[in-house]
Amino acid sequence: MHIVVCIKQVPDSAQIRVHPVTNTIMRQGVPAIVNPYDLYALEEALRLKDQYGGRVTVLTMGPPMAEAALRKAISYGADDAVLVTDRVFAGSDTLATSYALASAISQISKDMPVDLVFTGKQTIDGDTAQVGPGVAKRLDMQLLTYVSKVRSLDTENDEIVVERRSEGGVQVLKTSTPCLITVLEGNNEMRFATMANMFRASRYPVKIWNKDEAGIEDVTKTGLKGSPTVVSKVFAPTPRAVKAEIIQCESNEPGDLSVTLLAKMFNKHPKLEKEIAKRAV
Amino acid sequence: MSEETEAKKPAAGKRKLQLDESLLGYKGVWVFVEHERGAIHPVSLELLGEGRKLADMLGVELAGVVMGQPGDTTRSFCHEAFFHGADLCYLVEDPLLTDYRNEPYTKGLTDLVNKYQPEILLLGATTLGRDLAGSVATTLKTGLTADCTELNVDLEARSLLATRPTFGGSLLCTIQTLNYRPQMATVRPRVMAMPERDATRSGRIVEDKLGMVESSIITKVLEFIPDEMQDKPQLPFADIIVSGGRGMKKPENFKLIWDLANVLGAEVGATRPVVQAGWLDLERQVGQSGKTVRPKLYIAAGISGAIQHRVGMDASDVIIAINNDPNAPIFDFAHYGIVGNAMTILPALTEAFKAHLATARKAG
Ligand SMILES: Cc1cc2nc3c(=O)[nH]c(=O)nc-3n(C[C@H](O)[C@H](O)[C@H](O)COP(=O)(O)OP(=O)(O)OC[C@H]3O[C@@H](n4cnc5c(N)ncnc54)[C@H](O)[C@@H]3O)c2cc1C
Numbered sequence: 001m002h003i004v005v006c007i008k009q010v011p012d013s014a015q016i017r018v019h020p021v022t023n024t025i026m027r028q029g030v031p032a033i034v035n036p037y038d039l040y041a042l043e044e045a046l047r048l049k050d051q052y053g054g055r056v057t058v059l060t061m062g063p064p065m066a067e068a069a070l071r072k073a074i075s076y077g078a079d080d081a082v083l084v085t086d087r088v089f090a091g092s093d094t095l096a097t098s099y100a101l102a103s104a105i106s107q108i109s110k111d112m113p114v115d116l117v118f119t120g121k122q123t124i125d126g127d128t129a130q131v132g133p134g135v136a137k138r139l140d141m142q143l144l145t146y147v148s149k150v151r152s153l154d155t156e157n158d159e160i161v162v163e164r165r166s167e168g169g170v171q172v173l174k175t176s177t178p179c180l181i182t183v184l185e186g187n188n189e190m191r192f193a194t195m196a197n198m199f200r201a202s203r204y205p206v207k208i209w210n211k212d213e214a215g216i217e218d219v220t221k222t223g224l225k226g227s228p229t230v231v232s233k234v235f236a237p238t239p240r241a242v243k244a245e246i247i248q249c250e251s252n253e254p255g256d257l258s259v260t261l262l263a264k265m266f267n268k269h270p271k272l273e274k275e276i277a278k279r280a281v
Numbered sequence: 282m283s284e285e286t287e288a289k290k291p292a293a294g295k296r297k298l299q300l301d302e303s304l305l306g307y308k309g310v311w312v313f314v315e316h317e318r319g320a321i322h323p324v325s326l327e328l329l330g331e332g333r334k335l336a337d338m339l340g341v342e343l344a345g346v347v348m349g350q351p352g353d354t355t356r357s358f359c360h361e362a363f364f365h366g367a368d369l370c371y372l373v374e375d376p377l378l379t380d381y382r383n384e385p386y387t388k389g390l391t392d393l394v395n396k397y398q399p400e401i402l403l404l405g406a407t408t409l410g411r412d413l414a415g416s417v418a419t420t421l422k423t424g425l426t427a428d429c430t431e432l433n434v435d436l437e438a439r440s441l442l443a444t445r446p447t448f449g450g451s452l453l454c455t456i457q458t459l460n461y462r463p464q465m466a467t468v469r470p471r472v473m474a475m476p477e478r479d480a481t482r483s484g485r486i487v488e489d490k491l492g493m494v495e496s497s498i499i500t501k502v503l504e505f506i507p508d509e510m511q512d513k514p515q516l517p518f519a520d521i522i523v524s525g526g527r528g529m530k531k532p533e534n535f536k537l538i539w540d541l542a543n544v545l546g547a548e549v550g551a552t553r554p555v556v557q558a559g560w561l562d563l564e565r566q567v568g569q570s571g572k573t574v575r576p577k578l579y580i581a582a583g584i585s586g587a588i589q590h591r592v593g594m595d596a597s598d599v600i601i602a603i604n605n606d607p608n609a610p611i612f613d614f615a616h617y618g619i620v621g622n623a624m625t626i627l628p629a630l631t632e633a634f635k636a637h638l639a640t641a642r643k644a645g
Pocket residue numbers: 012013014015124449525526527528529551552553554555566567568569570571572582583584585586587588589590593603604605606609621622623624
């Protein structure tokens with residue numbers, strides 16, 4: 001069995017700061033990490049491999065430095081890693097990204113047929129949750145999104161049964177492989193890297209593919225050209241015109257707060273008072 | 282609106298704004314009407330309200346798209362769509378559409394789009410909506426902007442201006458789909474306001490066929506396990522929320538939050554660090570990677586007001602913040618601020634509300 005896991009290298013957005021004066025992103029020194037949601041997908045793939053055998057290939061499209069994300073994945077136990085990198089991919093939106101990834105997956109399957117493609121639920125930078133569905137459609141694969149659990153895998157009959165989180169409940173779905181699954185976080189917390197795998201990762205020759213090696217047939221479908229959406233404006237959220245009215249309540253006494261805060265607030269929002277009085281016990 | 286920055290040069294200016302001839306025929310605003318177990322998902326009604334505004338600006342009709350099993354329920358959803366602003370509904374009824382599955386829904390919606398050619402197509406950013414939107418956009422090879430927080434139109438270019446958070450919510454960006462139609466966008470529940478329901482409105486229903494047979498659909502639904510509703514907090518639709526952050530220090534201190542919530546008949550919310558520490562359930566996380574809420578009253582205790590939290594609760598009518606740091610960012614957007622220790626202020630506030638409400642109730 002062969003599983004391809006799509007992972008993306010992203011800036012650690014917890015550490016991104018916006019310059020207070022210019023409102024621009026301060027990227028310097030922000031570390032790059034593997035998109036946290038993709039680690040759940042990788043762990044799920046590694047568990048299936050533990051159970052059913054086979055290979056796990058990690059794939060990313062990005063700048064040359066994204067190789068580090070792939071090495072990290074090897075240290076966790078992935079078998080192979082492919083970096084698709086080329087200037088033509090710059091400025092790709094989800095539609096163009098899914099084209100590049102789908103082409104690369106077709107190339108990968110020439111070495112060993114691909115049974116499952118895993119992606120994370122979403123990225124923390126793009127945050128669209130659209131690349132997975134896009135890749136599935138481009139490869140004409142069955143698509144199972146928001147999968148919380150793989151119940152069973154029948155490698156003889158190419159069948160898989162999964163639990164999918166849907167609105168208001170869990171759908172149990174059966175489908176044929178090859179298929180694409182977007183994996184939810186659950187109890188699939190990433191394992192620790194073993195010494196052996198860390199050693200392997202440091203020496204592993206990551207496959208680095210340009211557009212031709214990735215099987216890109218039509219460059220107009222990649223990068224800025226292949227992206228129907230364009231960013232026309234980037235701006236900082238507006239601060240509210242007025243800042244919070246600071247309530248003085250030195251004593252922290254309930255009686256004090258009644259006067260300073262509640263009377264004032266309910267005077268301004270009489271409907272709110274009625275609403276609360278109606279429902280509160 | 283907000284100030285423009287130089288973070289990224291607008292690319293739109295360089296692109297051709299004139300629509301290709303072949304795309305001029307795309308007219309109208311559509312909202313995909315999502316439903317589950319006999320009820321429309323509220324996000325679809327919120328989108329109809331928003332879609333109505335866009336349609337009026339563009340001078341076109343607003344249509345709802347209803348897909349589902351044959352029967353009265355599906356038809357009643359069309360009427361609900363009219364009550365919330367739609368002029369017409371496209372209706373595809375087929376037993377194959379009983380449960381949501383990607384394949385038949387993608388085909389049904391894609392066929393409708395190709396036949397009737399809308400210029401804008403909006404879906405809820407739910408598990409269903411995201412699954413469907415991504416598939417439909419890729420099949421149609423058009424642009425899709427996910428999780429928008431604001432929608433507008435550039436009338437000159439007849440182009441949708443879809444604004445969404447970027448860089449983990451630190452900034453907002455406006456995205457356009459130029460020269461591809463339809464322009465697709467998803468919006469999370471509770472981001473847009475619910476429009477008034479007007480039961481006197483009506484509209485026309487345009488019916489269409491799915492044209493599929495079960496044997497051609499590869500994925501099968503074996504079972505559906507509904508969530509146990511009673512113990513699941515419904516944060517997005519709560520009218521009052523009391524939330525605690527890392528400033529509450531330890532899980533035991535959340536009792537102070539629950540006490541206040543009980544007095545107010547409120548739901549309890551939290552920031553991400555609190556949820557990650559396991560003090561509260563993931564269902565209670567408010568923010569970018571949690572729920573979007575828009576209660577009438579939001580009380581935030583020991584919460585700094587990081588942008589990722591703010592985007593999830595900014596639309597609350599009244600925000601009260603309790604924080605011992607007078608410079609905490611939450612005071613920049615809360616309406617009322619109390620600077621001090623939450624451990625003493627929360628019990629005092631609980632008592633104050635109790636007393637005040639008792640008097641208010643007596644007064645009638
Ligand atoms: C991709 C991404 C997604 C995210 N999504 C979310 C999300 O959905 N929701 C979310 O909430 N966060 C999210 N975050 C995290 C977010 O960036 C902040 O880290 C988080 O909101 C901070 O939580 P906090 O306010 O509880 O903690 P802190 O920032 O640590 O703030 C604690 C506050 O408590 C105050 N305090 C301390 N002691 C007291 C006291 N005794 N009395 C009163 N006040 C006190 C402090 O002054 C401080 O302001 C996300 C981050 C990333 C990178």
